[in-house]
Amino acid sequence: MGQIEWAMWANEQALASGLILITGGIVATAGRFTQWYFGAYSIAAGVLICLLEYPRGKRKKGSTMERCGQKYLTTVVKLFGPLTRNYYVRAVLHFLLSVPAGFLLATILGTVCLVIASVIYLLAAIRGEQWTPIEPKPKERPQVGGTIKQPPTNPPPRPPAEVRKKPSVEEEEAATAGGPQVNPIPVTDEVV
Amino acid sequence: MTVCWILNESMSTVVVLSWLAVNFYLFIDTFCWYAEEEAFFYTRVILGSTLAWARASAVCLNFNCMLILLPVSRNFISLVRGTSMCCRGPWGRHLDKNLKFHKLVAYGIAVNAVIHIVAHLFNMERYHLGQAKDAEGLLAALSKLGNAPNESYLNPVRTSSTSTTTELLMTISGITGLVISLALILIMTSSTEFIRRTSYELFWYAHHIFIFFFISLAIHGGGRIVRGQTPESLRLHNVTFCREHYAEWEAAALCPVPQFSGKEPSAWKWVLGPVVLYACERIIRSWRFQQEVVITKVVSHPSAVLELHMKKRDFKMAPGQYIFIQCPSISPLEWHPFTLTSAPQEDFFSVHIRASGDWTEALLKAFGAEGQAPRELCNMPRLAVDGPFGGSLTDVFHYPVSVCIATGIGVTPFASLLKSMWYKCCESQSLPELSKMYFYWICRDAGAFEWFADLLLSLETRMSEQGKADLLSYHLFLTGWDENQAIHIALHWDESLDVITGLKQKTFYGRPNWNDEFKQIAYNHPSSSIGVFFCGPKAMSKTLQKMCRLYSSADPRGVHFYYNKENF
Numbered sequence: 001m002g003q004i005e006w007a008m009w010a011n012e013q014a015l016a017s018g019l020i021l022i023t024g025g026i027v028a029t030a031g032r033f034t035q036w037y038f039g040a041y042s043i044a045a046g047v048l049i050c051l052l053e054y055p056r057g058k059r060k061k062g063s064t065m066e067r068c069g070q071k072y073l074t075t076v077v078k079l080f081g082p083l084t085r086n087y088y089v090r091a092v093l094h095f096l097l098s099v100p101a102g103f104l105l106a107t108i109l110g111t112v113c114l115v116i117a118s119v120i121y122l123l124a125a126i127r128g129e130q131w132t133p134i135e136p137k138p139k140e141r142p143q144v145g146g147t148i149k150q151p152p153t154n155p156p157p158r159p160p161a162e163v164r165k166k167p168s169v170e171e172e173e174a175a176t177a178g179g180p181q182v183n184p185i186p187v188t189d190e191v192v
Numbered sequence: 193m194t195v196c197w198i199l200n201e202s203m204s205t206v207v208v209l210s211w212l213a214v215n216f217y218l219f220i221d222t223f224c225w226y227a228e229e230e231a232f233f234y235t236r237v238i239l240g241s242t243l244a245w246a247r248a249s250a251v252c253l254n255f256n257c258m259l260i261l262l263p264v265s266r267n268f269i270s271l272v273r274g275t276s277m278c279c280r281g282p283w284g285r286h287l288d289k290n291l292k293f294h295k296l297v298a299y300g301i302a303v304n305a306v307i308h309i310v311a312h313l314f315n316m317e318r319y320h321l322g323q324a325k326d327a328e329g330l331l332a333a334l335s336k337l338g339n340a341p342n343e344s345y346l347n348p349v350r351t352s353s354t355s356t357t358t359e360l361l362m363t364i365s366g367i368t369g370l371v372i373s374l375a376l377i378l379i380m381t382s383s384t385e386f387i388r389r390t391s392y393e394l395f396w397y398a399h400h401i402f403i404f405f406f407i408s409l410a411i412h413g414g415g416r417i418v419r420g421q422t423p424e425s426l427r428l429h430n431v432t433f434c435r436e437h438y439a440e441w442e443a444a445a446l447c448p449v450p451q452f453s454g455k456e457p458s459a460w461k462w463v464l465g466p467v468v469l470y471a472c473e474r475i476i477r478s479w480r481f482q483q484e485v486v487i488t489k490v491v492s493h494p495s496a497v498l499e500l501h502m503k504k505r506d507f508k509m510a511p512g513q514y515i516f517i518q519c520p521s522i523s524p525l526e527w528h529p530f531t532l533t534s535a536p537q538e539d540f541f542s543v544h545i546r547a548s549g550d551w552t553e554a555l556l557k558a559f560g561a562e563g564q565a566p567r568e569l570c571n572m573p574r575l576a577v578d579g580p581f582g583g584s585l586t587d588v589f590h591y592p593v594s595v596c597i598a599t600g601i602g603v604t605p606f607a608s609l610l611k612s613m614w615y616k617c618c619e620s621q622s623l624p625e626l627s628k629m630y631f632y633w634i635c636r637d638a639g640a641f642e643w644f645a646d647l648l649l650s651l652e653t654r655m656s657e658q659g660k661a662d663l664l665s666y667h668l669f670l671t672g673w674d675e676n677q678a679i680h681i682a683l684h685w686d687e688s689l690d691v692i693t694g695l696k697q698k699t700f701y702g703r704p705n706w707n708d709e710f711k712q713i714a715y716n717h718p719s720s721s722i723g724v725f726f727c728g729p730k731a732m733s734k735t736l737q738k739m740c741r742l743y744s745s746a747d748p749r750g751v752h753f754y755y756n757k758e759n760f
Contacts, residue, residue, distance in 0.1 A: 004391045009398075012381040020377070027310050033317045034356070056386075065386050105356040106313045109373055116378070 005059055007087060007129045010120035014094060015053040017117050021046030021101055021110035028106035038104035045097045046110065052077060052084065057131040066134055074133045085132075087125035094118035159185050204289055208296065211259075215252050215300060223248035231420040233431045234334050234346055234450060238322045239315050246311035247418065249304040254462040256300045257409060261466040263290035263297070265473040266516075266581050298380070305376060312369070316349075316356045323352040333438040337449065340442075344452045348417045365415035368408040375405040392549060396526055406467055409459050416454025425451040477527070481518060481576040488540055490559050490572065494639030496547040497601070498556050499533070501540045504577055509536050511608040512585025515543065516578040522554045527578060531604040535611035544643060546601045585609050587756065589626045591723035595713065595753075597632040597736065599728035600640060606631065606727065607644050610664075614651050617658050630713060631666040632704060634728075638670055638677065638692045645693055652695055667709075668699045706735060710743040714751045724755045 021042045028039025055074040058064050077084050084090070098114035101107040226232055226244040235243055262268070269290060321327060322335035338345025349359050360366035381387075382398035421429070425448075434447035441447050489501035509532055516527040528551055534542040547553045558573045585605055588594045596606050610631070635641060648666065655661050670692065673681070681701070684691040690698045713722065726736050740753035 004394050008390060009382055009387060009394060012384055012387060013378070016377055016381050023306070023310075024313075027313055031314055031317060033313075034320065059390065062390070065389075103355075103357070105316060105360055108357055109309070109370065109377075112370070112374060113377055116374075 005124070005129060006120050006127065007057060007124035007131070008059070010087075010090075010117050010124055011053055011056060013113065013120060014049060014090075014117035017094075017098075017110055017113035018046045018049035018053060020113055021049065021107055024101070024104075024107035024110050028104055031106075033104070033106060035104055038100060039106060042101040042104070042107040042110060045101060049094070049097065049114070052090075055133065058134045060129075064134055070134075071136060077131075078133045085130050087121045087129060087131065090131075091118045091121040091125060094121065155181070157183075157187065204292075207289075207293070211293075211296070211300075215255065218251050218255055219248045222251045229420070230431055231423070231426060233421070233435070234452075235418070235420060237330055237435075238334060238347060239318050242311040242314040242318070243418070246308055246315060249307040249311065250459075252304040253301060253308060254459050256297050256304065257406075257459070258462045258466055260294060260297045260301065261463075261470040263294040265466075265470050266290070267473050267476045267578075268469055270579075270581055298383075301376065302380065305373065309369075309373060316360060319347050319349040320352065320356050320359065322347050323349050325352060330435060330438050333441070337452075343449055344419075344422075346419055346450075346452045348415075348419070363415045363417060365412055365417050368412040368414075371408040372405055372412060375401045375408070379405070392551070393523065393526065406463060409463060411457070413455070413457025413459055416456070418455045419452040420455065422451045422453050477578055480578045481520075483576070485575050485577050487572050487575065489542075492556075492560070493544070493643050495637060495643075496556060497640075497643055498545045498547075498559055499542060499643070500545065500559070500575075501534070501542045502575070502577065503540050507541060507577075507580075509534075509541060509580045510586060511535065511612045512605040513580035513582040513608075515541070515580050517543070518576040518578070519551075519555055519558065519573055520576070521573045522551060522558065526551060528552070529581075531608070532580060533604045533607045533611075535608060535615050537612065537615040544601065544604055544607075585725065587723060588629070588725060591754070592625050592720045593628045593630075593713070593717050593722045594626060595630045595632070595722060595724045597634075597724070597726045597728070597732075599634045599732065600636060602727035603633050603644065604727075606633075606725075607647060610651060611647060613664070614647075614654055617654055617660060617663075626663075628662065628717070629664050631664060632669065632709070633666070634669040634671060634703065636670075636672040638673070641668060641670075641693050641699075645695075648693065648695055652697070666697060667704070668693060668695075668697070669704050670699050670701055671703055673701070706739045707742075710739045710753070714743045714745075714753075718751055719749055720751060722751065722753050724753050726755075 025039040025042035025044075025046060027033075028036050029043065033039065051073060054067060055070040055077050056064060056067055082089070094114050095118040098111045098118065101114075102111040223244045226247045227236075227241065232243065319335075322331050327335060335347040335349075337343050338347070338350070348363070349356075354362075360370075379399055379401050382395050388395045421431075428448050429450045430447070431450075434441065434450075437447055441449050483504060486503045487500060488503055489499075491499040491501075493499060512531070514529050514531045516529050518524075518527045530543040530545055532541055533544050534540060545552055545555060547556045585608070588596065588609055596609070598606050613629075633641075648668075651664065655664055681691055689696060692699050724736060724740055726733055737755050740755040744750075744752045
C-alpha cells in the first residue's frame with residue numbers, strides 16, 4: 001500500500017459527500033421538515049464542496065485522468081493559492097462545514113461522509129501530499145526558421161576553391177557585416 | 193452456427209433486460225401491495241405514499257444484494273460451466289461477463305438505496321409530526337395508541353420532545369441503516385475507475401467493507417418498525433367503518449382498539465445463500481493457496497515481461513483460459529489474473545506477466561527480472577494459483593476461416609492457441625473445420641516480438657514440414673521505432689529473413705490498414721463464415737467491429753465476418 005495517494009480517495013469521498021449533502025438538503029427543504037433551514041445550509045455547503053473538489057489534483061507519479069470540463073474550475077481553485085493547495089486547510093474546512101448539517105436527520109449521512117473525507121485529507125496532509133493543478137500542456141508551435149539568425153554568410157555563386165581558401169580580412173569583414181552581399185570576385189550578369 | 197452466434201451476441205442484452213424486468217416487477221408489485229393493503233391502512237394515514245416507496249425499494253434491495261455476490265464467486269461459476277450441459281462451448285463465455293454484471297447490480301443497489309433512504313427520511317419526519325402537540329384527528333389518535341397497557345403501538349416514535357436524529361439512533365434499524373449506507377458509499381468511492389487504476393490495493397482492501405454491509409443488512413429489519421394491523425385485529429375491527437369513529441374505539445364494541453405487529457426481518461432469507469456461497473468461495477481460494485505450485489522455469493524477456501513455467505497437481509486447462517496468481521511475500525490478500533500461454537498438451541503451464549503496476553513490478557523484482565543476478569529456483573518466492581477460469585478459445589477451430597488479432601501483451605491467449613495448434617499438427621490430427629487462419633500481431637516495440645519468436649519460428653517450420661504451410665498466415669506489425677532501428681531495417685531490407693524476428697515472413701511497419709486486409713480476406717474466401725477474434729484496446733475493437741459489418745456481404749450465401757466480442 002506504499003504508493004497510495006490518499007488525497008485521491010479523499011477527493012472522491014468529499015465529492016460524493018457534497019452530492020449527498022445536496023440531496024439530503026433538497027429533501028429536507030422540499031419536505032419542509034422540522035429545522036429545514038439546516039437543509040438549506042446543507043445545499044449551499046454541498047455546492048461549495050462539489051465546486052472545490054471537482055478539479056482533480058495531479059498525481060505525484062504517472063498521469064492523472066482529468067474529470068470532464070475541470071479546467072475551468074481549476075483556474076478558479078488555483079487562485080486561492082495555499083488555501084486550496086494545503087490539505088490541512090481542506091481537512092479543517094470539511095470538518096467545519098459538516099458540523100451544522102449534523103443537526104438534521106436528512107443530512108446526517110452527508111455529515112458522516114464528509115467527516116471521513118476530512119480524516120482522509122488529514123492523513124494525506126500528514127504524508128506531505130498537496131494539491132497541484134493539472135495544467136494544460138502549452139501547445140508547442142514549431143518555430144519555423146527559429147535557428148536561423150542570420151542569412152548564410154557565403155551563398156552561391158561561390159568563387160572556385162583556391163580563391164575561397166584565403167579570404168582577406170577586409171573581405172571577411174565585409175562579408176560578415178550583415179550588409180548587402182559583397183561578392184569576392186566581380187560578377188557580371190550576361191544577358192544575351 | 194449463425195443461429196448460435198446471434199443468440200450468443202444478444203445474450204448480454206437478454207440478461208440485462210431480464211434483470212431490469214425482475215426489478216421492475218418486484219418494485220411495482222410490492223408498491224401496489226403496500227399502497228392498497230388494508231392491514232396498512234392506518235400506517236398509510238400517518239405516512240402517506242412514502243411507506244410503499246420505502247418497502248418497494250427494500251424488496252429490490254434484497255433482490256440485488258442477493259445477486260451481487262454471485263458474479264464474483266468465480267469457482268462457483270467454473271463449476272456451473274463445467275457441469276452444466278447448456279453451459280458448454282459458446283454459452284460458457286457469458287459467465288465471463290461477471291464483472292460487468294457485478295457493477296450493474298451495484299448501480300441497482302445504489303439507485304434503490306437512494307429511494308429507500310429518501311422515503312424513510314419522510315417517514316421519520318411524519319412519525320415525528322404524528323406525535324406533535326398540534327396533531328389532531330385520526331393521526332393523533334393513531335399515534336397515541338400504545339400508551340395504554342393492552343395496546344400495541346403503531347407509531348414507533350413515542351414522544352415529540354426528541355429530534356428525529358435521536359429517535360433514529362435509538363433504533364437498531366436506524367443505526368444499521370446508517371452503517372449500511374456508509375459502507376456502500378465507502379465501497380463505491382474507492383471503486384471508481386481512477387482509484388482502481390492508480391491504487392488497486394486501496395480498491396481491494398476497501399471493498400472488504402462489504403462484510404459490515406451484509407452483517408448490518410441481516411439485522412436491519414430487527415427493529416420491526418414497519419407495522420401493520422394483525423389479521424385477528426382486522427377481523428374484529430372494520431377499517432372502512434371505524435376510521436370515522438376513532439373517538440369511540442375504546443368504548444364501542446363495534447370497533448375494538450386495533451392491534452399492530454411489526455414485520456419479520458426478511459433480508460437475511462434473501463442473502464443467506466449467496467453469503468454462504470461466497471464464504472465457501474473464499475475457503476476454496478485459501479485451500480488453493482495451500483496447494484503446492486512448483487516453478488520449473490523463469491525467463492526474463494525484454495520490455496519488462498516475465499515468463500513463468502509452473503506445475504500443479506490435477507491442473508487441466510484449455511487455450512484462452514486464465515489463472516489467478518497470489519504471491520504472499522508481496523501481498524497476502526491479492527490475487528491477479530493472467531492468461532495462460534502454454535498449450536494443454538504440455539506438461540507444465542505458463543504465464544507471461546508484463547510489469548504494469550505495483551504488484552507486477554514487485555513480482556518482477558522478486559523473480560530477479562530487473563537486471564540482478566539470476567536466482568536459484570529453490571530461492572524463488574512462493575506462489576499460489578487459482579483457476580483456470582474463463583471460456584476457452586476453441587471456437588477458433590470451429591470456423592472454416594479464423595482471423596485472430598492481438599496487440600502487445602494481448603497476444604497471450606492466442607499464443608496458447610497457436611501452441612495448441614502446433615501440437616495438433618505434430619500429432620497429425622486434422623483440425624475439425626479450420627482450413628485457414630490469419631494471425632495479426634501488432635506491437636509497439638521490437639523487443640516484444642521476442643516473447644514468442646521461437647514459437648512462431650517453430651510453427652513456421654512445422655507447418656511447412658507437414659505440408660500445411662497454407663494453414664496459418666501470420667502478419668506482424670511494428671508500430672514504433674527509432675532512428676537507429678529504421679536505418680538498420682533499411683539496410684537489411686532485401687534479405688530473405690526478417691531482420692527483427694528472423695522469420696521468413698517479413699514484418700510490416702506501421703499500423704495495419706484494416707480496409708485492405710478485410711477486403712483481401714473477403715476476396716480470398718467468398719462464401720465462408722469467418723470468425724474474428726480480438727484481444728486488445730477498446731478503440732481497436734470498435735474499428736474491427738465496423739470492418740466486420742462493412743465487409744460482410746448482404747447475400748446470405750456470401751462471406752460473413754462474425755466478430756467475437758471478448759475480454760480474454
